[in-house]
Amino acid sequence: MAESTAAFPDFPVPALCGPLRAPRQMLAEQTYGGHKSIHDDATAAGLGLRAGPIEGPTHFSQFDPLLAGLFGRLWFERGCISAHYQNMVVEGEEVRAFVQAPAEGAAVARIWAEKRDGTPVLTGSVSIGEVPAGAHELEQRIARLRPATGLVINRDLKVGQRGAAPETVTMDFDQPMGPYYPFTLADKLEAITEPSPWYTRAGGAGSPWGRAIIPIEMISVLLGSSDAHGLKGRGPAVGLFAGQQIRLVNGPLFVGQPYVLEREIIALSESARTESIWIRTQVFEAGTHTLVAEMILNHATLKASYPDYEREAHALGLAS
Template identity: 65%
Template sequence: MSFDTPLALCGPLREPRQMLAEQEYSGHTSIHDDDMAEKLGFRAGPIEGPTHFSQFVPLLAHLWGKDWFERGCFSSHFQNMVVEGESVRAFVELPAPGATRARAWAEKADGTPVLEASASLGPDHGPSLLEQRMARLRPPEQLVILADLKVGMKGAEDEPVRMDPEQHMGHLYPFSLKQKLERITEYSPWYADASASPWGRPAIPLEMVSVLAEYTSPQAGFPVKQPAIGLFADQEIRMIDGPLLVGEDYLIRREIVALSESKRTESYWVRTRIFDAAGDKLKAEMLLNHAVLKHSYPNYDAERAGA
């Protein structure tokens, strides 16, 4: 007997931890600070979106094993913020036998959607969720905060990066990998024990790839007007020749690949490419929609009216 009923893998309810309450950028606190979040009309400082990615890794590893860490792509649109104390569950729809693409999503305990995503295994991913979303973007009507940005603009220089176990990851990420692993929702010895890792070195967790990729982002020098508060609206992490390894040197190159606008935000989409230390071999990519809140920029209305 056969059915067309879609079935899904389901993880346990978890309470992700807030680790960005002390985050700073451009000289001010971020939306993850409770006071700043409340000033902007939010209930409390939200947990950063990629924190939820960890809950999907056991499900995707169940589907595709070690290959997921080496060639996987997780492409996510964030739908609703989560604050510390709320519970979240991850789901991955079971793909057909041999298929290398699956629909994924996360919900709060009461069913409120947290994110929607596509998960795929390369090298032939097909259009990811964010590639599909970008294809539907309309040109922005009038940018104010991002008026000086252009599609095709590249970062000012190549950025060397690495992540050691006890390395403090700076003002953007005021913690270390070791501290994250003490609070991560889904711990694996592959993240900390070289002898347990199939690659002979600990692998950087999926959610911490975002930290590595953004660690040196101020060096890119993209001319975003300040003071303004931003958040992650869409994010994709794609392994080309993964995983990325703890204690390994990498080189980052950035490019703005799209600009967009909504009622409340102006957005710049940045593709961050992570190469080996020589800059010759592409290891991974991140696509990130930085959505900047219009009402967080004090001169927004005046500058828009005077443009």
């Protein structure tokens, strides 16, 4: 057990089970490809869902106080969280985060989250620093993938394909993050389930790094959408995050700091209902090209949301 959880002064510690929280839905106005996303209630209803779900990485914040209690500041500097999203959560539902403390000498700890009634929300793993290749949840899932031989929506994409060009990004408190993330960091800090002074204008200078840090769940927002950079399937179609891994290498990431992103497709897969693009995004400090973080994202597109799916599958000889 390292340092205290001073980053979260109001959090009840010690604990490996967090309190029930009701995360907020902040993507109802999200758009891409000229249409609303699955987080819009009407779009979700058209796909057979009862409401627009809360974005998966929102739940990462509920783990931060638990992991800061276990690992101290190292969690924000060299932590890795890897999660497979199991069931969607809608606004008004309560969620609790759990961490299974790592056994003596173990490199990776298990995590999971549940709704109040025990419905699983996500399952995954966490670690600090370097761990053996393939130790984490998403890496293990990628290793088990079968070759994707029936792709329709993503048939133009290839493993190893890279984004069209490096992208430079920054996140400031009041900076609009675009139509894919129609809210600001300040908006998120008003709604985040686990507030910390280290995230704020007023308290950032008191962090161990002397600056405000970007919450781990907001790293996903900083990295934005890869659609505009050549790593996009055919559309219009509606997708969702099916799994996500965020690894800090030389963290934390700072508010107002420019970063350069480089993206690559590392796997393509399919299921009965979806086609997935697995993208690794590396985050470098602008100017020094120091690797500070990376994200692996399983972005799954719903076949039923692509109007031409059956016709094109038939033309490709893939229809049953």
